Amino acid sequence: MTKQAKPGSRARRELPAPLAQLLERGTTDHYTDPLLYDFEYRDQADDVEWYCALAEERAVGRTVLELGAGSGRVAIPLASEGHRVLALDRMEPMLAQLFTKLERLAAAGEPVSGTVEPVLADMMDLPLDDASVGLVIAPFNCLMHLYDWRELLACFREVFRVLEPGGTFAFDVLLPDLEWLRWDPNERHAVTPFVHPRTGEAMIYSTNHEYDPETQICHIRIYYDRDEAGDGQLKPGREPEQTVHLAHRQIYPDELRALLGIAGFELESQTGDFLDLSLSADIEVQAVICTKPRS
Numbered sequence: 001m002t003k004q005a006k007p008g009s010r011a012r013r014e015l016p017a018p019l020a021q022l023l024e025r026g027t028t029d030h031y032t033d034p035l036l037y038d039f040e041y042r043d044q045a046d047d048v049e050w051y052c053a054l055a056e057e058r059a060v061g062r063t064v065l066e067l068g069a070g071s072g073r074v075a076i077p078l079a080s081e082g083h084r085v086l087a088l089d090r091m092e093p094m095l096a097q098l099f100t101k102l103e104r105l106a107a108a109g110e111p112v113s114g115t116v117e118p119v120l121a122d123m124m125d126l127p128l129d130d131a132s133v134g135l136v137i138a139p140f141n142c143l144m145h146l147y148d149w150r151e152l153l154a155c156f157r158e159v160f161r162v163l164e165p166g167g168t169f170a171f172d173v174l175l176p177d178l179e180w181l182r183w184d185p186n187e188r189h190a191v192t193p194f195v196h197p198r199t200g201e202a203m204i205y206s207t208n209h210e211y212d213p214e215t216q217i218c219h220i221r222i223y224y225d226r227d228e229a230g231d232g233q234l235k236p237g238r239e240p241e242q243t244v245h246l247a248h249r250q251i252y253p254d255e256l257r258a259l260l261g262i263a264g265f266e267l268e269s270q271t272g273d274f275l276d277l278s279l280s281a282d283i284e285v286q287a288v289i290c291t292k293p294r295s
Protein backbone atom coordinates (compact mmCIF):
# COMPACT_ATOMS: atom_id res chain seq x y z
CA MET A 1 0.00 0.00 0.00
CA THR A 2 1.21 3.52 -0.78
CA LYS A 3 2.47 5.36 2.28
CA GLN A 4 1.30 8.96 2.25
CA ALA A 5 2.23 12.08 4.14
CA LYS A 6 -0.52 14.20 5.68
CA PRO A 7 -2.10 16.33 2.91
CA GLY A 8 -1.03 19.96 2.95
CA SER A 9 1.84 19.19 5.28
CA ARG A 10 4.32 21.11 3.16
CA ALA A 11 5.23 24.33 4.91
CA ARG A 12 6.64 26.65 2.25
CA ARG A 13 7.53 30.20 3.26
CA GLU A 14 5.34 33.06 2.04
CA LEU A 15 6.65 34.02 -1.40
CA PRO A 16 5.55 36.66 -3.92
CA ALA A 17 2.78 35.07 -6.03
CA PRO A 18 4.66 35.08 -9.38
CA LEU A 19 7.69 33.38 -7.82
CA ALA A 20 5.50 30.85 -5.97
CA GLN A 21 3.78 29.99 -9.28
CA LEU A 22 7.10 29.64 -11.09
CA LEU A 23 8.41 27.33 -8.37
CA GLU A 24 5.25 25.24 -8.41
CA ARG A 25 5.54 24.84 -12.20
CA GLY A 26 9.30 24.40 -11.83
CA THR A 27 8.84 21.32 -9.67
CA THR A 28 5.80 19.88 -11.49
CA ASP A 29 5.85 20.57 -15.26
CA HIS A 30 8.84 18.37 -16.02
CA TYR A 31 7.34 15.39 -14.19
CA THR A 32 3.83 15.26 -15.67
CA ASP A 33 4.86 13.31 -18.78
CA PRO A 34 7.02 10.41 -17.50
CA LEU A 35 7.31 8.85 -20.96
CA LEU A 36 8.99 12.00 -22.23
CA TYR A 37 11.11 12.21 -19.05
CA ASP A 38 12.35 8.63 -19.53
CA PHE A 39 13.10 9.33 -23.20
CA GLU A 40 15.12 12.46 -22.40
CA TYR A 41 17.30 10.76 -19.78
CA ARG A 42 17.59 7.32 -21.43
CA ASP A 43 21.38 7.56 -21.75
CA GLN A 44 22.09 8.58 -18.15
CA ALA A 45 23.92 5.68 -16.50
CA ASP A 46 26.99 6.74 -14.45
CA ASP A 47 24.87 7.70 -11.46
CA VAL A 48 22.90 4.42 -11.52
CA GLU A 49 26.13 2.42 -11.29
CA TRP A 50 27.38 4.63 -8.44
CA TYR A 51 24.20 4.22 -6.35
CA CYS A 52 24.01 0.46 -7.03
CA ALA A 53 27.63 0.01 -5.92
CA LEU A 54 26.95 1.98 -2.75
CA ALA A 55 23.83 -0.09 -1.96
CA GLU A 56 25.78 -3.30 -2.58
CA GLU A 57 28.42 -2.12 -0.11
CA ARG A 58 26.14 -0.72 2.61
CA ALA A 59 22.51 -1.77 2.27
CA VAL A 60 22.36 -5.53 1.91
CA GLY A 61 19.57 -6.65 4.27
CA ARG A 62 18.64 -3.03 5.05
CA THR A 63 15.95 -0.81 3.57
CA VAL A 64 16.89 1.78 0.94
CA LEU A 65 14.84 5.00 0.81
CA GLU A 66 15.08 6.89 -2.47
CA LEU A 67 13.98 10.55 -2.31
CA GLY A 68 12.57 11.83 -5.61
CA ALA A 69 12.51 8.29 -7.03
CA GLY A 70 10.45 9.43 -10.02
CA SER A 71 9.87 6.82 -12.71
CA GLY A 72 12.40 4.41 -11.23
CA ARG A 73 15.54 5.05 -13.26
CA VAL A 74 17.58 4.20 -10.12
CA ALA A 75 14.96 2.38 -7.99
CA ILE A 76 14.38 -0.41 -10.55
CA PRO A 77 18.08 -1.35 -10.95
CA LEU A 78 18.39 -1.34 -7.14
CA ALA A 79 15.38 -3.65 -6.81
CA SER A 80 16.78 -5.83 -9.62
CA GLU A 81 19.83 -6.34 -7.41
CA GLY A 82 17.58 -7.61 -4.61
CA HIS A 83 17.14 -4.51 -2.45
CA ARG A 84 13.97 -3.39 -0.67
CA VAL A 85 13.41 0.14 -1.99
CA LEU A 86 10.99 2.73 -0.65
CA ALA A 87 10.39 4.95 -3.69
CA LEU A 88 9.34 8.39 -2.45
CA ASP A 89 8.07 11.11 -4.75
CA ARG A 90 5.51 13.93 -4.71
CA MET A 91 4.38 13.27 -8.31
CA GLU A 92 1.86 10.48 -8.85
CA PRO A 93 2.45 10.18 -12.62
CA MET A 94 6.14 9.43 -12.04
CA LEU A 95 5.42 6.72 -9.46
CA ALA A 96 2.70 5.27 -11.73
CA GLN A 97 5.25 4.98 -14.55
CA LEU A 98 7.67 3.23 -12.17
CA PHE A 99 5.03 0.57 -11.42
CA THR A 100 4.08 0.19 -15.09
CA LYS A 101 7.74 -0.59 -15.79
CA LEU A 102 7.88 -3.12 -12.94
CA GLU A 103 4.73 -4.82 -14.29
CA ARG A 104 6.24 -4.95 -17.77
CA LEU A 105 9.38 -6.58 -16.40
CA ALA A 106 7.27 -9.17 -14.55
CA ALA A 107 5.17 -9.83 -17.67
CA ALA A 108 8.37 -10.34 -19.68
CA GLY A 109 9.49 -12.99 -17.18
CA GLU A 110 12.16 -10.72 -15.67
CA PRO A 111 10.67 -9.61 -12.34
CA VAL A 112 12.93 -7.73 -9.96
CA SER A 113 14.24 -9.93 -7.17
CA GLY A 114 13.82 -7.21 -4.54
CA THR A 115 10.81 -5.00 -3.85
CA VAL A 116 9.72 -1.43 -4.54
CA GLU A 117 7.14 0.28 -2.34
CA PRO A 118 5.74 3.65 -3.40
CA VAL A 119 5.66 6.53 -0.92
CA LEU A 120 3.68 9.52 -2.17
CA ALA A 121 5.08 12.29 0.02
CA ASP A 122 7.27 15.34 0.21
CA MET A 123 10.94 14.86 0.99
CA MET A 124 10.71 17.48 3.75
CA ASP A 125 8.13 15.43 5.65
CA LEU A 126 8.91 11.72 5.57
CA PRO A 127 6.06 9.39 6.64
CA LEU A 128 8.51 6.87 8.09
CA ASP A 129 9.53 5.77 11.57
CA ASP A 130 12.68 7.01 13.28
CA ALA A 131 15.80 4.92 12.56
CA SER A 132 13.94 2.67 10.11
CA VAL A 133 16.18 2.73 6.99
CA GLY A 134 19.84 1.89 6.41
CA LEU A 135 20.54 3.95 3.28
CA VAL A 136 18.88 7.11 1.95
CA ILE A 137 19.69 8.29 -1.56
CA ALA A 138 18.59 11.40 -3.45
CA PRO A 139 19.79 10.98 -7.03
CA PHE A 140 19.86 13.31 -10.02
CA ASN A 141 19.37 16.81 -8.61
CA CYS A 142 16.14 16.18 -6.75
CA LEU A 143 17.44 18.25 -3.79
CA MET A 144 17.70 21.20 -6.21
CA HIS A 145 13.88 21.34 -5.96
CA LEU A 146 14.18 22.59 -2.38
CA TYR A 147 14.14 26.31 -2.90
CA ASP A 148 15.96 27.79 0.07
CA TRP A 149 18.36 26.66 2.81
CA ARG A 150 15.50 26.14 5.29
CA GLU A 151 13.83 23.60 2.99
CA LEU A 152 17.13 21.82 2.42
CA LEU A 153 17.83 21.71 6.16
CA ALA A 154 14.28 20.45 6.86
CA CYS A 155 14.91 17.60 4.43
CA PHE A 156 18.35 16.78 5.89
CA ARG A 157 16.85 16.69 9.41
CA GLU A 158 14.13 14.29 8.24
CA VAL A 159 16.69 12.05 6.57
CA PHE A 160 18.77 12.08 9.76
CA ARG A 161 15.69 11.10 11.80
CA VAL A 162 14.69 8.10 9.65
CA LEU A 163 18.25 6.74 9.25
CA GLU A 164 19.51 3.98 11.52
CA PRO A 165 22.60 5.04 13.55
CA GLY A 166 25.60 4.35 11.30
CA GLY A 167 23.35 4.65 8.21
CA THR A 168 24.40 6.43 5.03
CA PHE A 169 22.91 9.36 3.12
CA ALA A 170 24.14 9.81 -0.46
CA PHE A 171 23.01 12.27 -3.12
CA ASP A 172 24.13 14.23 -6.11
CA VAL A 173 23.42 17.78 -7.27
CA LEU A 174 24.98 19.92 -9.98
CA LEU A 175 28.09 21.88 -9.13
CA PRO A 176 27.07 25.49 -9.90
CA ASP A 177 28.62 26.57 -13.21
CA LEU A 178 28.76 30.36 -13.09
CA GLU A 179 29.57 30.71 -16.77
CA TRP A 180 26.58 28.57 -17.84
CA LEU A 181 24.26 30.32 -15.39
CA ARG A 182 25.00 33.64 -17.14
CA TRP A 183 24.17 32.47 -20.66
CA ASP A 184 21.87 34.74 -22.70
CA PRO A 185 18.34 33.93 -21.42
CA ASN A 186 16.80 34.88 -24.79
CA GLU A 187 18.77 32.53 -27.00
CA ARG A 188 17.73 28.91 -27.51
CA HIS A 189 20.36 26.33 -26.64
CA ALA A 190 20.72 22.55 -27.08
CA VAL A 191 18.49 22.64 -30.17
CA THR A 192 17.78 18.97 -30.93
CA PRO A 193 15.24 17.37 -33.30
CA PHE A 194 13.53 14.25 -31.97
CA VAL A 195 10.47 12.06 -32.44
CA HIS A 196 8.05 12.43 -29.52
CA PRO A 197 7.89 9.04 -27.74
CA ARG A 198 4.16 9.35 -27.02
CA THR A 199 2.69 11.21 -30.02
CA GLY A 200 5.18 10.06 -32.69
CA GLU A 201 5.39 13.68 -33.95
CA ALA A 202 8.60 15.24 -35.27
CA MET A 203 9.60 17.84 -32.68
CA ILE A 204 12.48 20.13 -31.77
CA TYR A 205 13.79 20.36 -28.21
CA SER A 206 15.57 23.50 -26.98
CA THR A 207 16.21 25.27 -23.69
CA ASN A 208 17.28 28.52 -22.10
CA HIS A 209 17.46 29.75 -18.53
CA GLU A 210 17.60 32.73 -16.24
CA TYR A 211 19.56 32.72 -12.98
CA ASP A 212 18.59 34.78 -9.95
CA PRO A 213 21.74 35.17 -7.79
CA GLU A 214 19.70 36.38 -4.82
CA THR A 215 17.62 33.21 -4.43
CA GLN A 216 20.25 31.00 -6.17
CA ILE A 217 17.40 29.65 -8.32
CA CYS A 218 17.92 28.93 -12.00
CA HIS A 219 14.64 29.10 -13.94
CA ILE A 220 15.03 26.78 -16.90
CA ARG A 221 12.58 26.71 -19.81
CA ILE A 222 12.39 23.65 -22.01
CA TYR A 223 10.70 24.35 -25.34
CA TYR A 224 9.02 21.78 -27.55
CA ASP A 225 8.44 23.07 -31.09
CA ARG A 226 6.74 21.13 -33.88
CA ASP A 227 9.22 20.37 -36.67
CA GLU A 228 6.69 20.89 -39.46
CA ALA A 229 9.32 21.52 -42.14
CA GLY A 230 11.24 18.41 -41.03
CA ASP A 231 14.54 20.32 -41.17
CA GLY A 232 15.26 20.42 -37.42
CA GLN A 233 15.48 24.25 -37.53
CA LEU A 234 13.59 26.57 -35.16
CA LYS A 235 11.47 29.13 -37.00
CA PRO A 236 12.00 32.67 -35.60
CA GLY A 237 8.89 34.21 -34.05
CA ARG A 238 6.89 30.94 -33.90
CA GLU A 239 5.37 30.04 -30.51
CA PRO A 240 6.49 26.66 -29.18
CA GLU A 241 3.92 23.86 -28.90
CA GLN A 242 4.76 23.52 -25.20
CA THR A 243 7.01 25.26 -22.66
CA VAL A 244 8.06 23.39 -19.54
CA HIS A 245 9.43 25.26 -16.52
CA LEU A 246 12.08 23.60 -14.41
CA ALA A 247 13.38 25.44 -11.33
CA HIS A 248 16.70 24.30 -9.86
CA ARG A 249 18.25 25.94 -6.85
CA GLN A 250 22.02 26.02 -7.16
CA ILE A 251 23.69 24.56 -4.08
CA TYR A 252 27.24 25.63 -3.39
CA PRO A 253 29.63 23.06 -1.86
CA ASP A 254 30.23 24.89 1.38
CA GLU A 255 26.49 25.48 1.94
CA LEU A 256 25.99 21.71 1.63
CA ARG A 257 28.73 20.96 4.15
CA ALA A 258 27.32 23.53 6.61
CA LEU A 259 23.72 22.27 6.42
CA LEU A 260 24.73 18.60 6.63
CA GLY A 261 26.80 19.43 9.70
CA ILE A 262 23.92 21.34 11.33
CA ALA A 263 21.62 18.36 10.71
CA GLY A 264 24.14 16.13 12.52
CA PHE A 265 25.78 14.27 9.61
CA GLU A 266 29.45 13.40 9.26
CA LEU A 267 30.70 14.10 5.75
CA GLU A 268 32.56 11.19 4.19
CA SER A 269 33.16 12.47 0.68
CA GLN A 270 32.11 15.23 -1.71
CA THR A 271 33.55 14.36 -5.10
CA GLY A 272 33.03 15.03 -8.78
CA ASP A 273 31.19 13.30 -11.62
CA PHE A 274 30.84 9.91 -9.84
CA LEU A 275 34.57 9.37 -10.43
CA ASP A 276 35.99 10.36 -7.05
CA LEU A 277 37.42 13.53 -8.61
CA SER A 278 38.04 16.66 -6.56
CA LEU A 279 35.63 19.53 -7.22
CA SER A 280 37.35 21.61 -9.90
CA ALA A 281 35.87 24.02 -12.44
CA ASP A 282 35.38 21.20 -14.99
CA ILE A 283 33.18 19.07 -12.74
CA GLU A 284 29.43 18.91 -13.50
CA VAL A 285 28.09 16.88 -10.59
CA GLN A 286 28.95 16.92 -6.90
CA ALA A 287 28.29 13.50 -5.35
CA VAL A 288 28.08 13.44 -1.56
CA ILE A 289 28.27 10.58 0.94
CA CYS A 290 27.69 11.23 4.63
CA THR A 291 26.78 9.16 7.66
CA LYS A 292 24.66 9.40 10.78
CA PRO A 293 27.04 8.84 13.72
CA ARG A 294 26.37 5.75 15.83
CA SER A 295 26.16 7.78 19.02
Ligand SMILES: C[S@@+](CC[C@H](N)C(=O)[O-])C[C@H]1O[C@@H](n2cnc3c(N)ncnc32)[C@H](O)[C@@H]1O
Pocket: 027, 031, 041, 067, 068, 069, 070, 071, 072, 073, 074, 088, 089, 090, 091, 094, 121, 122, 123, 124, 139, 140, 141, 142, 145, 146
Ligand atom coordinates in the same frame (compact mmCIF):
# COMPACT_ATOMS: atom_id res chain seq x y z
C1 LIG B 1 15.19 14.80 -11.71
S1 LIG B 1 13.89 13.80 -11.08
C2 LIG B 1 14.80 12.39 -10.53
C3 LIG B 1 13.98 11.12 -10.68
C4 LIG B 1 14.79 9.85 -10.49
N1 LIG B 1 15.43 9.79 -9.19
C5 LIG B 1 15.85 9.77 -11.57
O1 LIG B 1 17.03 9.77 -11.21
O2 LIG B 1 15.51 9.73 -12.75
C6 LIG B 1 13.46 14.60 -9.57
C7 LIG B 1 12.28 13.94 -8.87
O3 LIG B 1 12.13 14.57 -7.60
C8 LIG B 1 10.74 14.71 -7.35
N2 LIG B 1 10.56 15.80 -6.37
C9 LIG B 1 10.83 17.11 -6.53
N3 LIG B 1 10.57 17.78 -5.40
C10 LIG B 1 10.14 16.86 -4.50
C11 LIG B 1 9.73 16.93 -3.13
N4 LIG B 1 9.75 18.10 -2.49
N5 LIG B 1 9.36 15.80 -2.52
C12 LIG B 1 9.35 14.61 -3.18
N6 LIG B 1 9.72 14.48 -4.47
C13 LIG B 1 10.12 15.59 -5.12
C14 LIG B 1 10.15 15.02 -8.71
O4 LIG B 1 8.75 14.78 -8.73
C15 LIG B 1 10.97 14.10 -9.60
O5 LIG B 1 10.36 12.85 -9.79
